[in-house]
Amino acid sequence: MKKEIRNLAGDLKKLISAGSEEDFMIPAKPARADAAAAVSAEPVLQPAPPQITKPQTAAPATATEPAESYTLESIAKQILSCQRCALGATRIKAVPGEGNPKARLMFIGEGPGYEEDRQGRPFVGKAGQLLDKIIAAMGFKREEVFIANMVKCHPMIDPQDPEKRGNDRAPVPDEIALCRGYVERQINAVGPDYIVALGGVAAKSLIRDAKSLSAIRGKIYDLELSSVQLAKPVKILATYHPAALLRNPGWKKDTWADLKILLADMGRTPPSAV
Ligand code: URA
Ligand code: URA
Numbered sequence: 204m205k206k207e208i209r210n211l212a213g214d215l216k217k218l219i220s221a222g223s224e225e226d227f228m229i230p231a232k233p234a235r236a237d238a239a240a241a242v243s244a245e246p247v248l249q250p251a252p253p254q255i256t257k258p259q260t261a262a263p264a265t266a267t268e269p270a271e272s273y274t275l276e277s278i279a280k281q282i283l284s285c286q287r288c289a290l291g292a293t294r295i296k297a298v299p300g301e302g303n304p305k306a307r308l309m310f311i312g313e314g315p316g317y318e319e320d321r322q323g324r325p326f327v328g329k330a331g332q333l334l335d336k337i338i339a340a341m342g343f344k345r346e347e348v349f350i351a352n353m354v355k356c357h358p359m360i361d362p363q364d365p366e367k368r369g370n371d372r373a374p375v376p377d378e379i380a381l382c383r384g385y386v387e388r389q390i391n392a393v394g395p396d397y398i399v400a401l402g403g404v405a406a407k408s409l410i411r412d413a414k415s416l417s418a419i420r421g422k423i424y425d426l427e428l429s430s431v432q433l434a435k436p437v438k439i440l441a442t443y444h445p446a447a448l449l450r451n452p453g454w455k456k457d458t459w460a461d462l463k464i465l466l467a468d469m470g471r472t473p474p475s476a477v
Pocket of ligand 2 (some may be wrong): 401403404415416417424444447
């Protein structure tokens with residue numbers, strides 16, 4: 204474990220050192236998606252009102268809700284007892300998310316893994332340790348940002364074998380659709396200025412013209428929600444998932460380049476990269 208952390212720290216050093224001055228030569232105006240085009244390409248997603256707790260029930264197509272009718276606490280409470288999809292039956296703990304309730308910056312991952320399922324907290328396993336380093340390299344403390352996932356319960360390849368390591372899978376579209384009301388409400392409750400979508404699942408779910416992560420990462424988009432009205436404008440940028448970086452360390456350089464585009468838009472210089 205110590206060794207892993209040392210390796211991560213070493214990896215991060217490389218990640219940081221990849222952030223040389225020339226990497227800071229970011230175009231003054233990062234490419235911005237045409238919001239109208241993004242909306243027109245949006246698939247019709249069913250809204251997911253969290254008060255519905257019947258398992259496996261498709262959400263009724265209601266109008267979008269006004270923005271102010273929920274708090275982080277009320278959302279978390281609904282998540283902890285949610286049985287909207289089959290993941291509710293196999294989870295140990297639901298993982299609503301955590302962090303600064305007034306965060307300017309929010310990170311959204313895919314879904315809980317083995318460790319998160321046991322602790323009820325997001326990004327506390329190996330990928331989470333790398334995310335912590337990334338957050339620090341960006342000049343933030345973990346407690347300063349808000350961290351959540353597209354789905355709140357652990358998707359397993361084999362739900363019959365919950366103790367098996369490496370039993371994680373990506374959430375399927377139905378699971379994401381049934382859960383997305385939660386993360387959308389969390390976005391409104393926190394009201395961040397910026398979101399980082401970590402990996403293809405969050406990126407393709409939250410950025411509507413997304414065909415693949417590689418097509419959209421490193422660009423700033425205006426966020427659009429589908430189940431609730433967006434309370435205030437939020438910008439979103441997608442990059443690689445930290446778990447993908449553990450498998451493909453060569454992508455760290457690209458991740459850092461993506462994140463520097465966000466930091467430049469935020470008017471921040473990452474302290475560790477100068
Ligand atoms: N991967 C994710 O996408 N989310 C977590 O919380 C942990 C690992
Ligand atoms: N790498 C990822 O993490 N996700 C993708 O969708 C593509 C590349």
